[in-house]
Amino acid sequence: MKPQLLVGAASSGSGKTTFTLGLLRALKNRSLKAQPFKCGPDYIDTKYHLLAAGEESVNLDLFLSSESHIRNLYAKYGSDADVCITEGVMGLYDGYDGMKGSSAKLAELLGIPVVLILNAKSMAYSAAPVLFGYKHFNKNINIAGVVFNRVSSETHYAYLQQACKDTGVECLGYIPNKKELEVPSRHLGLSIDNSFCMDDFANRAAEIIEEFVDLDRLLKISNMPFCLPDKSEQDELDIRGDIKIAVAYDNAFNFIYRENLAQLKRLGKVVFFSPLDDAKLPSADLVYLPGGYPELYLDKLTENKTMLRSIKAFAENGGNLLAECGGMMYLSKVIVGMDGNPYSMVGVFDQEATMQDMKLTLGYRTFTYNGIENIRGHEFHYSRINDPQMDSISDVSIYNAKGLRTKTNLFRYKNTIAGYTHLYWGELDLMNLWNHKC
Structure with a gap:
């Protein structure tokens, strides 16, 4: 009780x-x-x-x-x-x-x-x-x-x-x-x-x-009365993998579902790093750049050149990288801030993210990708992408909660997957995103 x-x-x-x-x-x-x-x-x-x-x-x-x-x-x-x-x-x-x-x-x-x-x-x-x-x-x-x-x-x-x-x-x-x-x-x-x-x-x-x-x-x-968790299910969830996972977490990047992080910890060892303050990526098999507030820290992000180069090299070398919303903006060539000035970012995608003429886009999203059906997430942002790099847009249709197709894109470059959708993978084997050729 x-x-x-x-x-x-x-x-x-x-x-x-x-x-x-x-x-x-x-x-x-x-x-x-x-x-x-x-x-x-x-x-x-x-x-x-x-x-x-x-x-x-x-x-x-x-x-x-x-x-x-x-x-x-x-x-x-x-x-x-x-x-x-x-x-x-x-x-x-x-x-x-x-x-x-x-x-x-x-x-x-x-x-x-x-x-x-x-x-x-x-x-x-x-x-x-x-x-x-x-x-x-x-x-x-x-x-x-x-x-x-x-x-x-x-x-x-x-x-x-x-x-x-x-x-x-x-x-x-x-x-x-x-x-x-x-x-x-x-x-x-x-x-x-x-x-x-x-x-x-x-x-x-x-x-x-x-x-x-x-x-x-x-x-x-x-x-x-409170229903206790099923012990057999919990034992199954506690199984740990052995891959190394680097998660961005600081004032600029911090939108992480608790159960998403728990799932990452079941895949292997999770270490946190700061794109604002650290000089380079830690050694990792998977890098996760969640959403957050990069638009509030553009000066500091663009000045951290060694981190920008480190992430760019990881992507160019085929490292598994997932970026959501603010993390995806960070991978763009530039972010145009609320002050109207452009700030150089990682440049994995040759496109511009902008905070100018802000308009709210929000709602649930669902799509099929790489053979995985019913991937679900949520979108909430005021920014937009100007002239997206067309050869990086995956041939994926993303739908809202009513089943209507949205204008949201999913970007792919080598093993970097990025988009505005904040994914929820509490019931999903995240590594399946990279297990097969698209």
Whole structure:
């Protein structure tokens, strides 16, 4: 038995992240080990979770992976925790196709209750029909209680409590409408302001939750049996290979799914390196350049000439190299920054990546490559490639979650594979990407 819940909301911007971070820090302050999870492909919320809980978060995504894989991840990473907290994505029922892939579908799959965060800034007793709808819309979803956000006064809260009483939804408390409880805007929708102190924010949010939310009651109503991981499956996963894998990880490159990294560690020995600070690549059979923020460190990346030459030589010599989004931009000949200036990069691909005239491209992706079917990933970027090197574009059709073909390309030069898609290979043998001739 252990408390388990999913933090859901009626819509994005309701306060899920603020509540989740405060809850995680409050549990940590109580000396409880809280294992955070994130519904969906978001890299940034998982970083927030780590800062607030002191435990690395895990993405649970029903488009990127199978239901059995999700159950195994939840059991594996949650087994040693005192509490399991899953932050939802968007509105509770918002998925890539109706309810598919939604927070509600994840809660249903895992059999965990939902604590609903409802933005009450411009709402009083009208919360009643909203709560009634969420309580009765889907009998498979257990709305265990509600926490109201942006409550202006005790009088305001009294109306909301009456709405809960009249609809039979338990009221667990509220978060007052305070400016200091707003997470600042993210750089390009992704990154927090460097001047923002997440530790102070988590502590303040935890104080608010301890004062205004009945945390003891929340833990009691979410206490339920926890399914332990299957030992035979875990033993199989623990088998280690013997290849050497170099993973870029620094302020410029750091978008890595936890289970992707776990899979790499099963393939062999993983070492980390920094394209910003290290002089050259470590010895490796496989190099992974994940996404991140190269556009914020263009001066430093272009000045590290020995690293640029080292990566270029690795690619020219036929080394296995996988690059995603920011990593793919880094392999281009130049990146044009937000200042409009070009910065020389590795030059594996004779093309220009640019941050000019930024336009958001996002969504799930799926494709078949090198005989491997149903490779899945997610795309989120504001940059684009000008005049891509045509002879490096693989003859691969990449589709969105609706099955419609996208304009996304997959690039190939010798054994370098690159593209905008952040791949998920928690259920995939990554080395099959290079095992056969295309």
